[in-house]
Amino acid sequence: MARKLPGELVGMLWKNYFRDPSQWWDKRCNKAGPAFPDFEHKITGHSLWIHGRFTPSWVLGELRITGAFPNDVVSAYVSLLRACAKNSDLSLGVKIHKDIQKKGLLHHCSDDLIIMYAKCGALEKARHLLETHKSKHVFSWTSLIAGYVRKGQCQDALAYFEKMQAEGLSPDAVTFGCFSKTCGTIRSLDKNEKDDADIGLQCLSRDNVKVGNKLVDIYTKSGAFANAQQMVNGPPMRNAAAWSSLIQSYAGQGQYGQALECFKQMQQEGISPNARAIMCLLKSCSTIGDADYGDKIHNEINKKEPLKNDKVLGTAVVDMYAKCGATTKAQQVFDGLHTRDIISWNALIAGYAQQGQGEQALECFENMKNDGISPNSVTFLSILKACGNMEAAEEGKRFHVRIVGEGLHENNIVLGNALIDMYAKCGKLEKSLRVLQELPNRDFISWSALIAGYAKQGQAEQAIEAFEKMQQEGFPPNKIMFLCMLKACSSMQAADRGEQIHGEIARQGLLMEDHMLCKALVDMYVKCGALGMAKQVLDEFPTQNVASWNALIAGYIQEGECRQALKCFQQMESKGLFPDARTFMCVLKVCGLMGLMEDAENYFGAMHTKYDVCPDLSHYTCIVGAFGNAGLLEKAAGIVQQMPCFEHPIAVWLALLGACQKWAYVKLGKWAFEKAVKIDNSHATAYILMANIYRAAGMLENAKMIEAMKIKNNTCKPSLCAGA
Template sequence: MCHDGTRPNGITFSNILKACAILGDIGKGEQIHKEIVRLGLPQNDLVLGTSLLDMYAKCGALPQARRVLEQLPARDVVAWSSIIAGYAQKGLGEQALKCFKQMEDEGVSPDAVTYTCILKACGSIGAIKKGKEIHDRIESHRMLQDNTILGSALVDMYAKCGDLVRAQGVLEGLPVQDEVCFNALISGCVQQDQGEQAFKWYDVMQAKGLSPNAVTFSSLLKACSSMGSVENGVKIHDEIEKEGLLAKNIVLGTALVDMYAKCGALVKAREALDGLPFQSTVVWNALMTGYSQQGQGKEVLACFKQLQRAGHSPDAVTLSCVLNACSHLGLVEEGYMHFVSMTKKFGIEPDIEHWTCVIDLFGRAGHLDKAAELIQEMPPSNDPMVWSVLLGACRKWGNVDVAKWAFEQATANCNDSAPYVLMADIYVAAGKERDAQVIEELRRSIEKKKIIAVHTA
């Protein structure tokens, strides 16, 4: 178009921006924005401005979306719905609710799209009171008669807020029930650890002639994980295979491996991974986490090598599994090598979990001075687990001196009782009964203060 001398207009750019939004290509979207400015096109044009806003919102660039919104001379329901949807998508429910209020303060009436977005926001932050208010408005306008998306959003909101009774009531009252609303309820049941209820609604869904899809099966696999039900998991696996869904859905494949791993069926987990048409770091992590939880450190390290040979890059979860495996296998040098390589080789900054793992690595092996040295090197943290790990190692090796230092650090800004219990045990093991008694009295005093604080709050 540009090559033949035709000058693009606002409609052209609006369509290109829609494509950028669909692809999530913010880089190209920003280029188009600059071109609009360069050509002097009116950004305050409602259609073009809304397209810009929608592109930024869908790409997650909410500050830019907000700036575009504020530049519009007249903001309609489409513009407001775009920014509200953006905040809801990012889990920023409070911001979405503020925008909703501002929209209504400006006299703009919400439509079904706006309500769908704001219900998602309510669900993300557990704002059930606001959700009920929106529900009442929807009912008063009889909007559920011909809008299954809005009905599904209501079911999802109540389910995410933990009110499964209302979620079920909404679903049963919908004039048209589809896979989306059943998926919302099944997912909500799983999130509330109601796995059996999830399977009940799966049965109802099928009885109504509705076909489960990848979303349904992903939720049911999570239900199997939480229930530890390999038997149900195998049945769902068979259904997935029958539908041929693994050939085109990596998320479902990962959920399958994760289910078997969490149920302790590691042979099946490995078979499932090997049978996937494509693999990823995430699916390898699911298997490695399963091996780690079952104390099979050698398998974790073998998977780590296979993951890299397959051309995948390890991430923070991968390295946590590897460090934990090395710690339990007593592979101090190898574990520390992997810890150092996190940043140097893979560009991953260690978080508190990685630091705790490497401190545990040295502590288990009896290198308590090195463990204490690492604590002093790590970024400041209030996580009590680091000190509990070191104190646990001191108890194992009977090192009172390092334990005293760790106890002083652990209790300086924390009222957790764990360090007191561990320190008392260390003193008892060292034959220092009087010191243990002093620590125990301090622990009781702290617990008493906690109880008083709760009752006076």
């Protein structure tokens, strides 16, 4: 059946009214304003307005015939005044006012005259009529208040807001809307006026909790959280509505920690948040990944039966636990839901997919089908993510076929992008490219997924080609894209292309404050052998970071420029940067290569005492190898003996063994060999080094014995270059 247009529906309802008026309530005598209906059906609740937008022209005639609307003259004047108000036609409105006075109909039309004058900006005339005729209609007072707000007369608006309540009239939703604009206007007053207005509003709220709650809402929405918090902390305002409003606003502004702090204060005062606030709190926990606070909010929900059985809240709890990584709890809550729909299933599947639990996501998908729930686009987005993370190309292909079969891919660029990403993560880049080419509309994300796939698979040339095509289609790259491209240029050692990308980054103004891009550029230039350009990037960067300097120092070492590497280390220190564990690895290696053993020992000792960097196994391996290669074997052995207990320290013993091989030191070599095979008797390198030591010493029988041990212990690990 075709859906009726609004005009057709209203016409049908009016015909229903005239067939049997007894089925309709006549609400005209008690109307609080134009927004309220003239008639309301007693059973269905349908509403009708005599002067409604879609009211057919024949209705007024029928009302006169039936006697339901005897005063068509008043009706005509009301319609004219509303037209004047709508068009801001003050001159015509004044003429109609005079005509109404002549006919003695002012009492019937005073409220519409007030509204007309207020909307036309003639506030003195509106005020005079309001006070002369003692209007008892809220909408007339609201019109005057709204007029003052539009004129920026904040104090007058507040005065009439207070006066209206003194007359015994309660503000409605529209009045509060004007009230909120009044408070917004307060933000633009000078300090003294603002303070006076704030004090007036807060005094007013002390006697009217509803006003106070609205004021809290207004303060938070205008960003005046300190004012809102001050009001909520006051005794009259310690209620669920005010606290909940504050929580919703904090969450809406992204201040999730503050929202949770409000919940903590509510708990201390024994006040429970409403359902909307709980939704905001759950979102806050999801965003910051705080499952512990999520538990408290979940417990709050379970205290109240209506909330406990609320399907929407239940789904939100599932979503919260899933996003916090607590998928076991998410599953438990999900299993306890009275009714499960596509939204709750999607929340659980998405949680598993986001946490890298692809198999569970696929299992959920099958369970959902068995439950009689059909998947939608959102479901497939999570499933494709799961397949991509698992690199399950065949599973992904099966879902791709189903998506196409159900027509979900048509004009759905998000789903198309998910397919590109899934195939790219699975290494099926030809398929990924084909999906991209078949998309009727591609966007930046489409290209990003493909380029990231090329970069991950080491297909740098294809990544650069796709990057250029993306730009030709009018999609400017962002930071993430630039990082991918710099990685591609590094692997290809394409310094020229990298320099072009460097220029694009600079033109977009992304470089000056972004340490990740700075380090990526330094890495790229270092790997391309353009150390001068790498140094220039660092020198021009306004704020320095250790990671970028480490990359440069490592680059100089790689190129054999050890003195320059050490100079960079000293320059880094002069800029006030503290070296980290990676820096010291480079420095110890440089000292070893240059034979600066005293410096190496000093730097190694200063790591913990001066720089608060605890040496790890790699540092011990490096310095033992350095001393060993320098022929200082006893010194190297002493460092090994002082070394703390590491979980699997075979590397340091192999470094010592390598040094013993170099200097044909049998006794120390035998000790190091015994320690190494005790840690791992299947490591081939230890046997090879020890056999070589024996051969160099002319102890051939011992060498054969070591080789026999090697075969017996089924050594399978490849030889390592000791000390490397």
